[in-house]
Amino acid sequence: MATIKAAILGFGTVGQGIYHILNEKREDLRKKLGVELEVAKILVRDTSKERVPGTRHLLTDNIEDCLSVKGLQVVFEAIVGEEPAYTYLKKAIMNKCHVITANKVMFAKYGLELQELAKQHGVFVGYEATVAGGVPVIKTMKNLLLVNDISKIQGILNGTCNYILTKMRAEGWSFDEALKEAQALGYAEADPYMDISGQDAFKKLMVLSALAFGEQPNWDEVKVVGIEDITPEQVRKAKEKGLRYRHVAEVEKLPDGTIFAQVGPMLVSKEHPLYPIDDVFNAVTMETNYIGTLTLVGPGAGMYPTASVMVEDYAEIIGKRAGFVVTI
Numbered sequence: 072m073a074t075i076k077a078a079i080l081g082f083g084t085v086g087q088g089i090y091h092i093l094n095e096k097r098e099d100l101r102k103k104l105g106v107e108l109e110v111a112k113i114l115v116r117d118t119s120k121e122r123v124p125g126t127r128h129l130l131t132d133n134i135e136d137c138l139s140v141k142g143l144q145v146v147f148e149a150i151v152g153e154e155p156a157y158t159y160l161k162k163a164i165m166n167k168c169h170v171i172t173a174n175k176v177m178f179a180k181y182g183l184e185l186q187e188l189a190k191q192h193g194v195f196v197g198y199e200a201t202v203a204g205g206v207p208v209i210k211t212m213k214n215l216l217l218v219n220d221i222s223k224i225q226g227i228l229n230g231t232c233n234y235i236l237t238k239m240r241a242e243g244w245s246f247d248e249a250l251k252e253a254q255a256l257g258y259a260e261a262d263p264y265m266d267i268s269g270q271d272a273f274k275k276l277m278v279l280s281a282l283a284f285g286e287q288p289n290w291d292e293v294k295v296v297g298i299e300d301i302t303p304e305q306v307r308k309a310k311e312k313g314l315r316y317r318h319v320a321e322v323e324k325l326p327d328g329t330i331f332a333q334v335g336p337m338l339v340s341k342e343h344p345l346y347p348i349d350d351v352f353n354a355v356t357m358e359t360n361y362i363g364t365l366t367l368v369g370p371g372a373g374m375y376p377t378a379s380v381m382v383e384d385y386a387e388i389i390g391k392r393a394g395f396v397v398t399i
């Protein structure tokens with residue numbers, strides 16, 4: 072049986088999740104895909120940190136050790152920020168590797184370019200994990216777009232913000248307590264300001280805009296507001312009135328063809344579809360011409376939901392290569 076060699080870039084919450092799932096599902100994936108997968112290298116910054124037992128020999132802090140693995144075919148990327156992730160993935164694609172990323176900060180900016188480059192080199196880019204954690208919004212949207220036009224997308228795209236707002240309302244926790252717990256649970260970004268400032272939701276929205284409309288609005292013209300100024304008093308008063316705070320991102324193609332987007336907190340009443348979406352859950356509503364309105368709901372962050380969709384991307388890509396999966 073053929074063996075596919077893979078590298079994992081980043082071995083924090085998401086990278087370790089990928090490793091665990093690949094191990095736990097090794098036999099199953101082998102049967103379903105007809106190939107063995109071997110994780111040949113793992114890139115980190117600090118190779119001395121104690122991590123998953125039995126992986127020390129795989130760790131390196133040098134990307135060339137990863138990209139020079141003989142027969143490398145797949146790169147899972149779960150590091151942080153635009154660079155060096157963009158440069159690494161570009162190199163991997165040019166070396167004819169499939170790449171699978173969770174890094175929305177990098178992908179919001181370079182996603183269209185990397186996908187074009189991948190096309191030129193005959194490889195695939197999986198990016199389900201860049202938006203809404205374990206919610207299969209990218210593959211759903213790709214399928215919808217085969218037939219439908221999407222006119223508007225609205226949703227809760229940051230699990231950490233939703234977790235914080237939920238805990239403040241339902242448990243009376245302080246903002247800081249809730250953020251600390253979101254970090255402990257692996258939901259928050261390495262720099263949690265990305266979450267609470269709305270920047271993380273904005274980057275995810277830009278990934279969705281590129282997919283749905285083939286373009287993004289001018290980033291400088293998008294109003295992005297976070298949740299960091301919402302006080303316990305405001306949350307309490309809203310609750311008394313039967314309202315809930317939600318952090319909502321939306322992007323819309325206007326009749327004149329321009330793309331309008333905004334990100335910020337919103338007060339919703341119990342009639343609103345986002346009212347019941349609590350905890351780390353995300354929800355994404357798409358308005359389409361034939362299906363009408365479709366909403367996906369599920370865990371928006373965390374080790375296993377995020378890693379699961381990355382391994383699904385791997386299975387889909389390898390299946391496609393073998394000619395037995397027919398989705399895009």
Ligand SMILES: NC(=O)C1=CN([C@@H]2O[C@H](COP(=O)(O)OP(=O)(O)OC[C@H]3O[C@@H](n4cnc5c(N)ncnc54)[C@H](OP(=O)(O)O)[C@@H]3O)[C@@H](O)[C@H]2O)C=CC1
Pocket residue numbers: 080081082083084085086114115116117118120148149150151152154155173174175176200201204257258259260261371372373374377
């Ligand atoms: N956590 C989540 O729920 C989700 C996260 N994501 C995205 O996945 C990515 C990873 O997130 P997460 O696992 O939570 O982050 P962590 O901070 O837990 O892990 C990041 C990992 O990347 C490594 N790393 C960071 N920068 C570099 C670099 N320049 N070179 C080599 N290695 C580097 C770190 O190495 P070291 O350990 O040595 O410091 C660490 O192992 C991010 O882009 C995030 O936005 C996407 C969806 C959900």
Ligand SMILES: N[C@@H](CC=O)C(=O)O
Pocket residue numbers: 201203204228229230231232258259260266271371372373
């Ligand atoms: N920090 C992000 C992680 C997933 O993308 C979030 O909380 O949603």
